[in-house]
Amino acid sequence: MPTVKKTKIVATLGPATSKKEVLRSMIDAGVDVFRINFSHADYEDVKERVNMIRELNAEMETNTSILADLQGPKLRVGVMAGDVVVSPGDEITFVTGEPFEGSAERVYMNYKEFPRDVKAGERILLDDGKLMFEVVKTNGEDEVLAKVIQGGPLKSKKGVNLPNTNISLPALTTKDIKDAEFAISLEVDWIALSFVRFSQDLIDLQNIINKHSDHKIPIIAKIEKPEAVENIDKIVAYCDGLMVARGDLGVEVPAQEVPLIQKQLVLRAKKARIPVIIATQMMETMITSLTPTRAEVNDVANSVMDGADAVMLSGETSVGNYPVQVIEKMSSILESVEGSDLIQVPQNPPHIRTKRFITKSICYHAALMANDIKAKAISTLTNSGYTAFQISAWRPSAYILVFTSNKRILTQLNLLWGVKAFYYDKFVSTDDTIEDVNHIAFNKGHLQVGDMVISLAAMPIKEKGMVNTLRVTEIESKDI
Structure with missing residues (x-):
């Protein structure tokens, strides 16, 4: 019986992952989603890598997902003339206009x-x-005078x-719009929007x-x-998933506040029933080392x-030097902790009676019943996911x-915790x-x-409506 980790691994593509055989080994080791970072992306290179991943999915019978990550309004200083060091108390002028x-x-x-947005x-x-x-x-x-508080190179x-x-800049820059249109043309599975502050940022991308x-x-x-934390x-009302991007978040807010924000965001995502990804510096030392630090192992486990x-x-x-080994190490950490009784999920049953209330209630009770009767699997037929x-x-x-006949969601669902998707297009009668x-x-x-096994379905099945049926079956030898 295959041991399948339930927590998903998202791996960023780059120069270290340019060969198809490396990608194959990474999928074997436990990658579920490949991330394209549009901060450093060449379109032809991206197209080639996406084709490789799709070829591997066909060859390996996997559903590895593709996440396009838009850069957002990344503010940067220009090129320096030689080695520049600033010291506390120094004054420096930031200048917009033509680069120099x-x-x-x-x-x-x-x-x-910049000069219009900042204040003394x-x-x-x-x-x-x-x-x-x-x-x-x-x-x-076009000029901002600033004093150095903390110096260095x-x-x-x-x-x-x-x-x-x-900041008056929109979350979607001109570059982002172009990158998003390119990613859509490749039919990627997910798109991540950087530096989200308001719901309107997400509406614009939608x-x-x-x-x-x-x-x-x-x-x-x-x-x-x-x-974003305040809003x-x-x-959450306008997105399908969250990413706790701890790199910039840990600069924008005091670093010591990030752990509690991480917990708050994960809890908020769980209540909204949307996936949440924890990102940044999870196994950073494995860029150059074959062994992670104990703190990194703890960080992954605690996430x-x-x-x-994910x-x-x-x-x-x-x-990094060890793109396959870092996946193997991360997979082993995930498998060792994710079955623990110490993990508590907020058990707030659905109570708002929307048109999907019946479906939500059935899913909630299926999860409770699965734990109660120690079911090995919950299977569901779905068209939308x-x-x-x-x-x-x-x-x-x-x-x-x-199980779905909608090929588009097969790979999308690969980001979700514990989910394994299969293509299935025979809709006969419920029992069959x-x-x-x-x-x-x-x-x-x-x-x-x-x-x-607990089976969920929408009856009659051929109409592909909302789930309205829960059935419990014990697998017998005559069924196989």
Whole structure:
């Protein structure tokens, strides 16, 4: 019987993962989703990598998902002329307009509205917070004078964070719109939007998807701004998943606040029944080392115990020396902790009587019953994937086996905790269909004789309506 981890692994593509055989080994080791980082993406290269992943899915009979991650409004300084070091108390002028080579006195900033948006007393953070400046004054047009609070080497093209500033830039830049349209043309499974602050950011991206695609592409809101944490309820209403992007978040808010924000966001996602990804520096030392630190092992394990659907690797797989080994190590951590009784899922039953209330209630009770009767699997027939999202969020101890004739959602569902999807297009009668899918699950090694399985279906099946039926079956030898 295959041991299948339930928590999903998202791996970022990059120079270290350019060969098909490396991608194959990574899928074998436990990758569920490949992330395309559009901060560093060449379109031809992306197209080639997407084709490789789809070829591997066909060859390996897997459903590895593809996540397009848009850069968002990334603020950066320009190129420096040689080695530049700034010291506390120094003053430096940030200049917009035409790019030029920077010095310890003047440096180019790629954000044209910067002098209009910042105010005296606000902080400017550079290079993930390694350098800190305070705004002294702005001329409101093209220059901002700042004082160095925390000094060090000022390097070329480093990112800028403005934690106290109300930035007028939209979350979707011109580059993002172009990248989103390209990603939609490739029919990616998920799109992540960086630096989300308001629900309107997500509505704008949804409009682009609707304009360029006949199919729904779910959106992940990356939470990395304090405004996003404050507006989380409205953001959750307009997205299909969350990412706790701890890198920029840990610069935008004090780093010591991030652990509790992570827990808060995971809890909020669980209540909304949407997946949540924990990202940044999970196995950072494995970029150059074959062994993670004990703290990193704990971090990955604690993210699972918080209730994350997926954990993400960035530099570890994009530029690291050991892209396959880091997946193997991460998989072993996930498998060792995710079955623990210490993991508590908020058990708040559905009570708001929307048109999907019956389906939600059946999914909730299926998860409870699966734990009660120690069912090996919950199987569901779905056309939209909705029941998979619902059951996954309740974290049953059973595997969640999803059967669908909708090929578009096969790979989308691969991000969801505990979900394994299968293509199935024979819709006969309820009894025949349920026996048929149980037979498939048995042949794939997910069920054995004597196992209990809970089957969810919409009757009549051929109408592909909302789930309204729950059936419990014990697998007998005559059924196989």
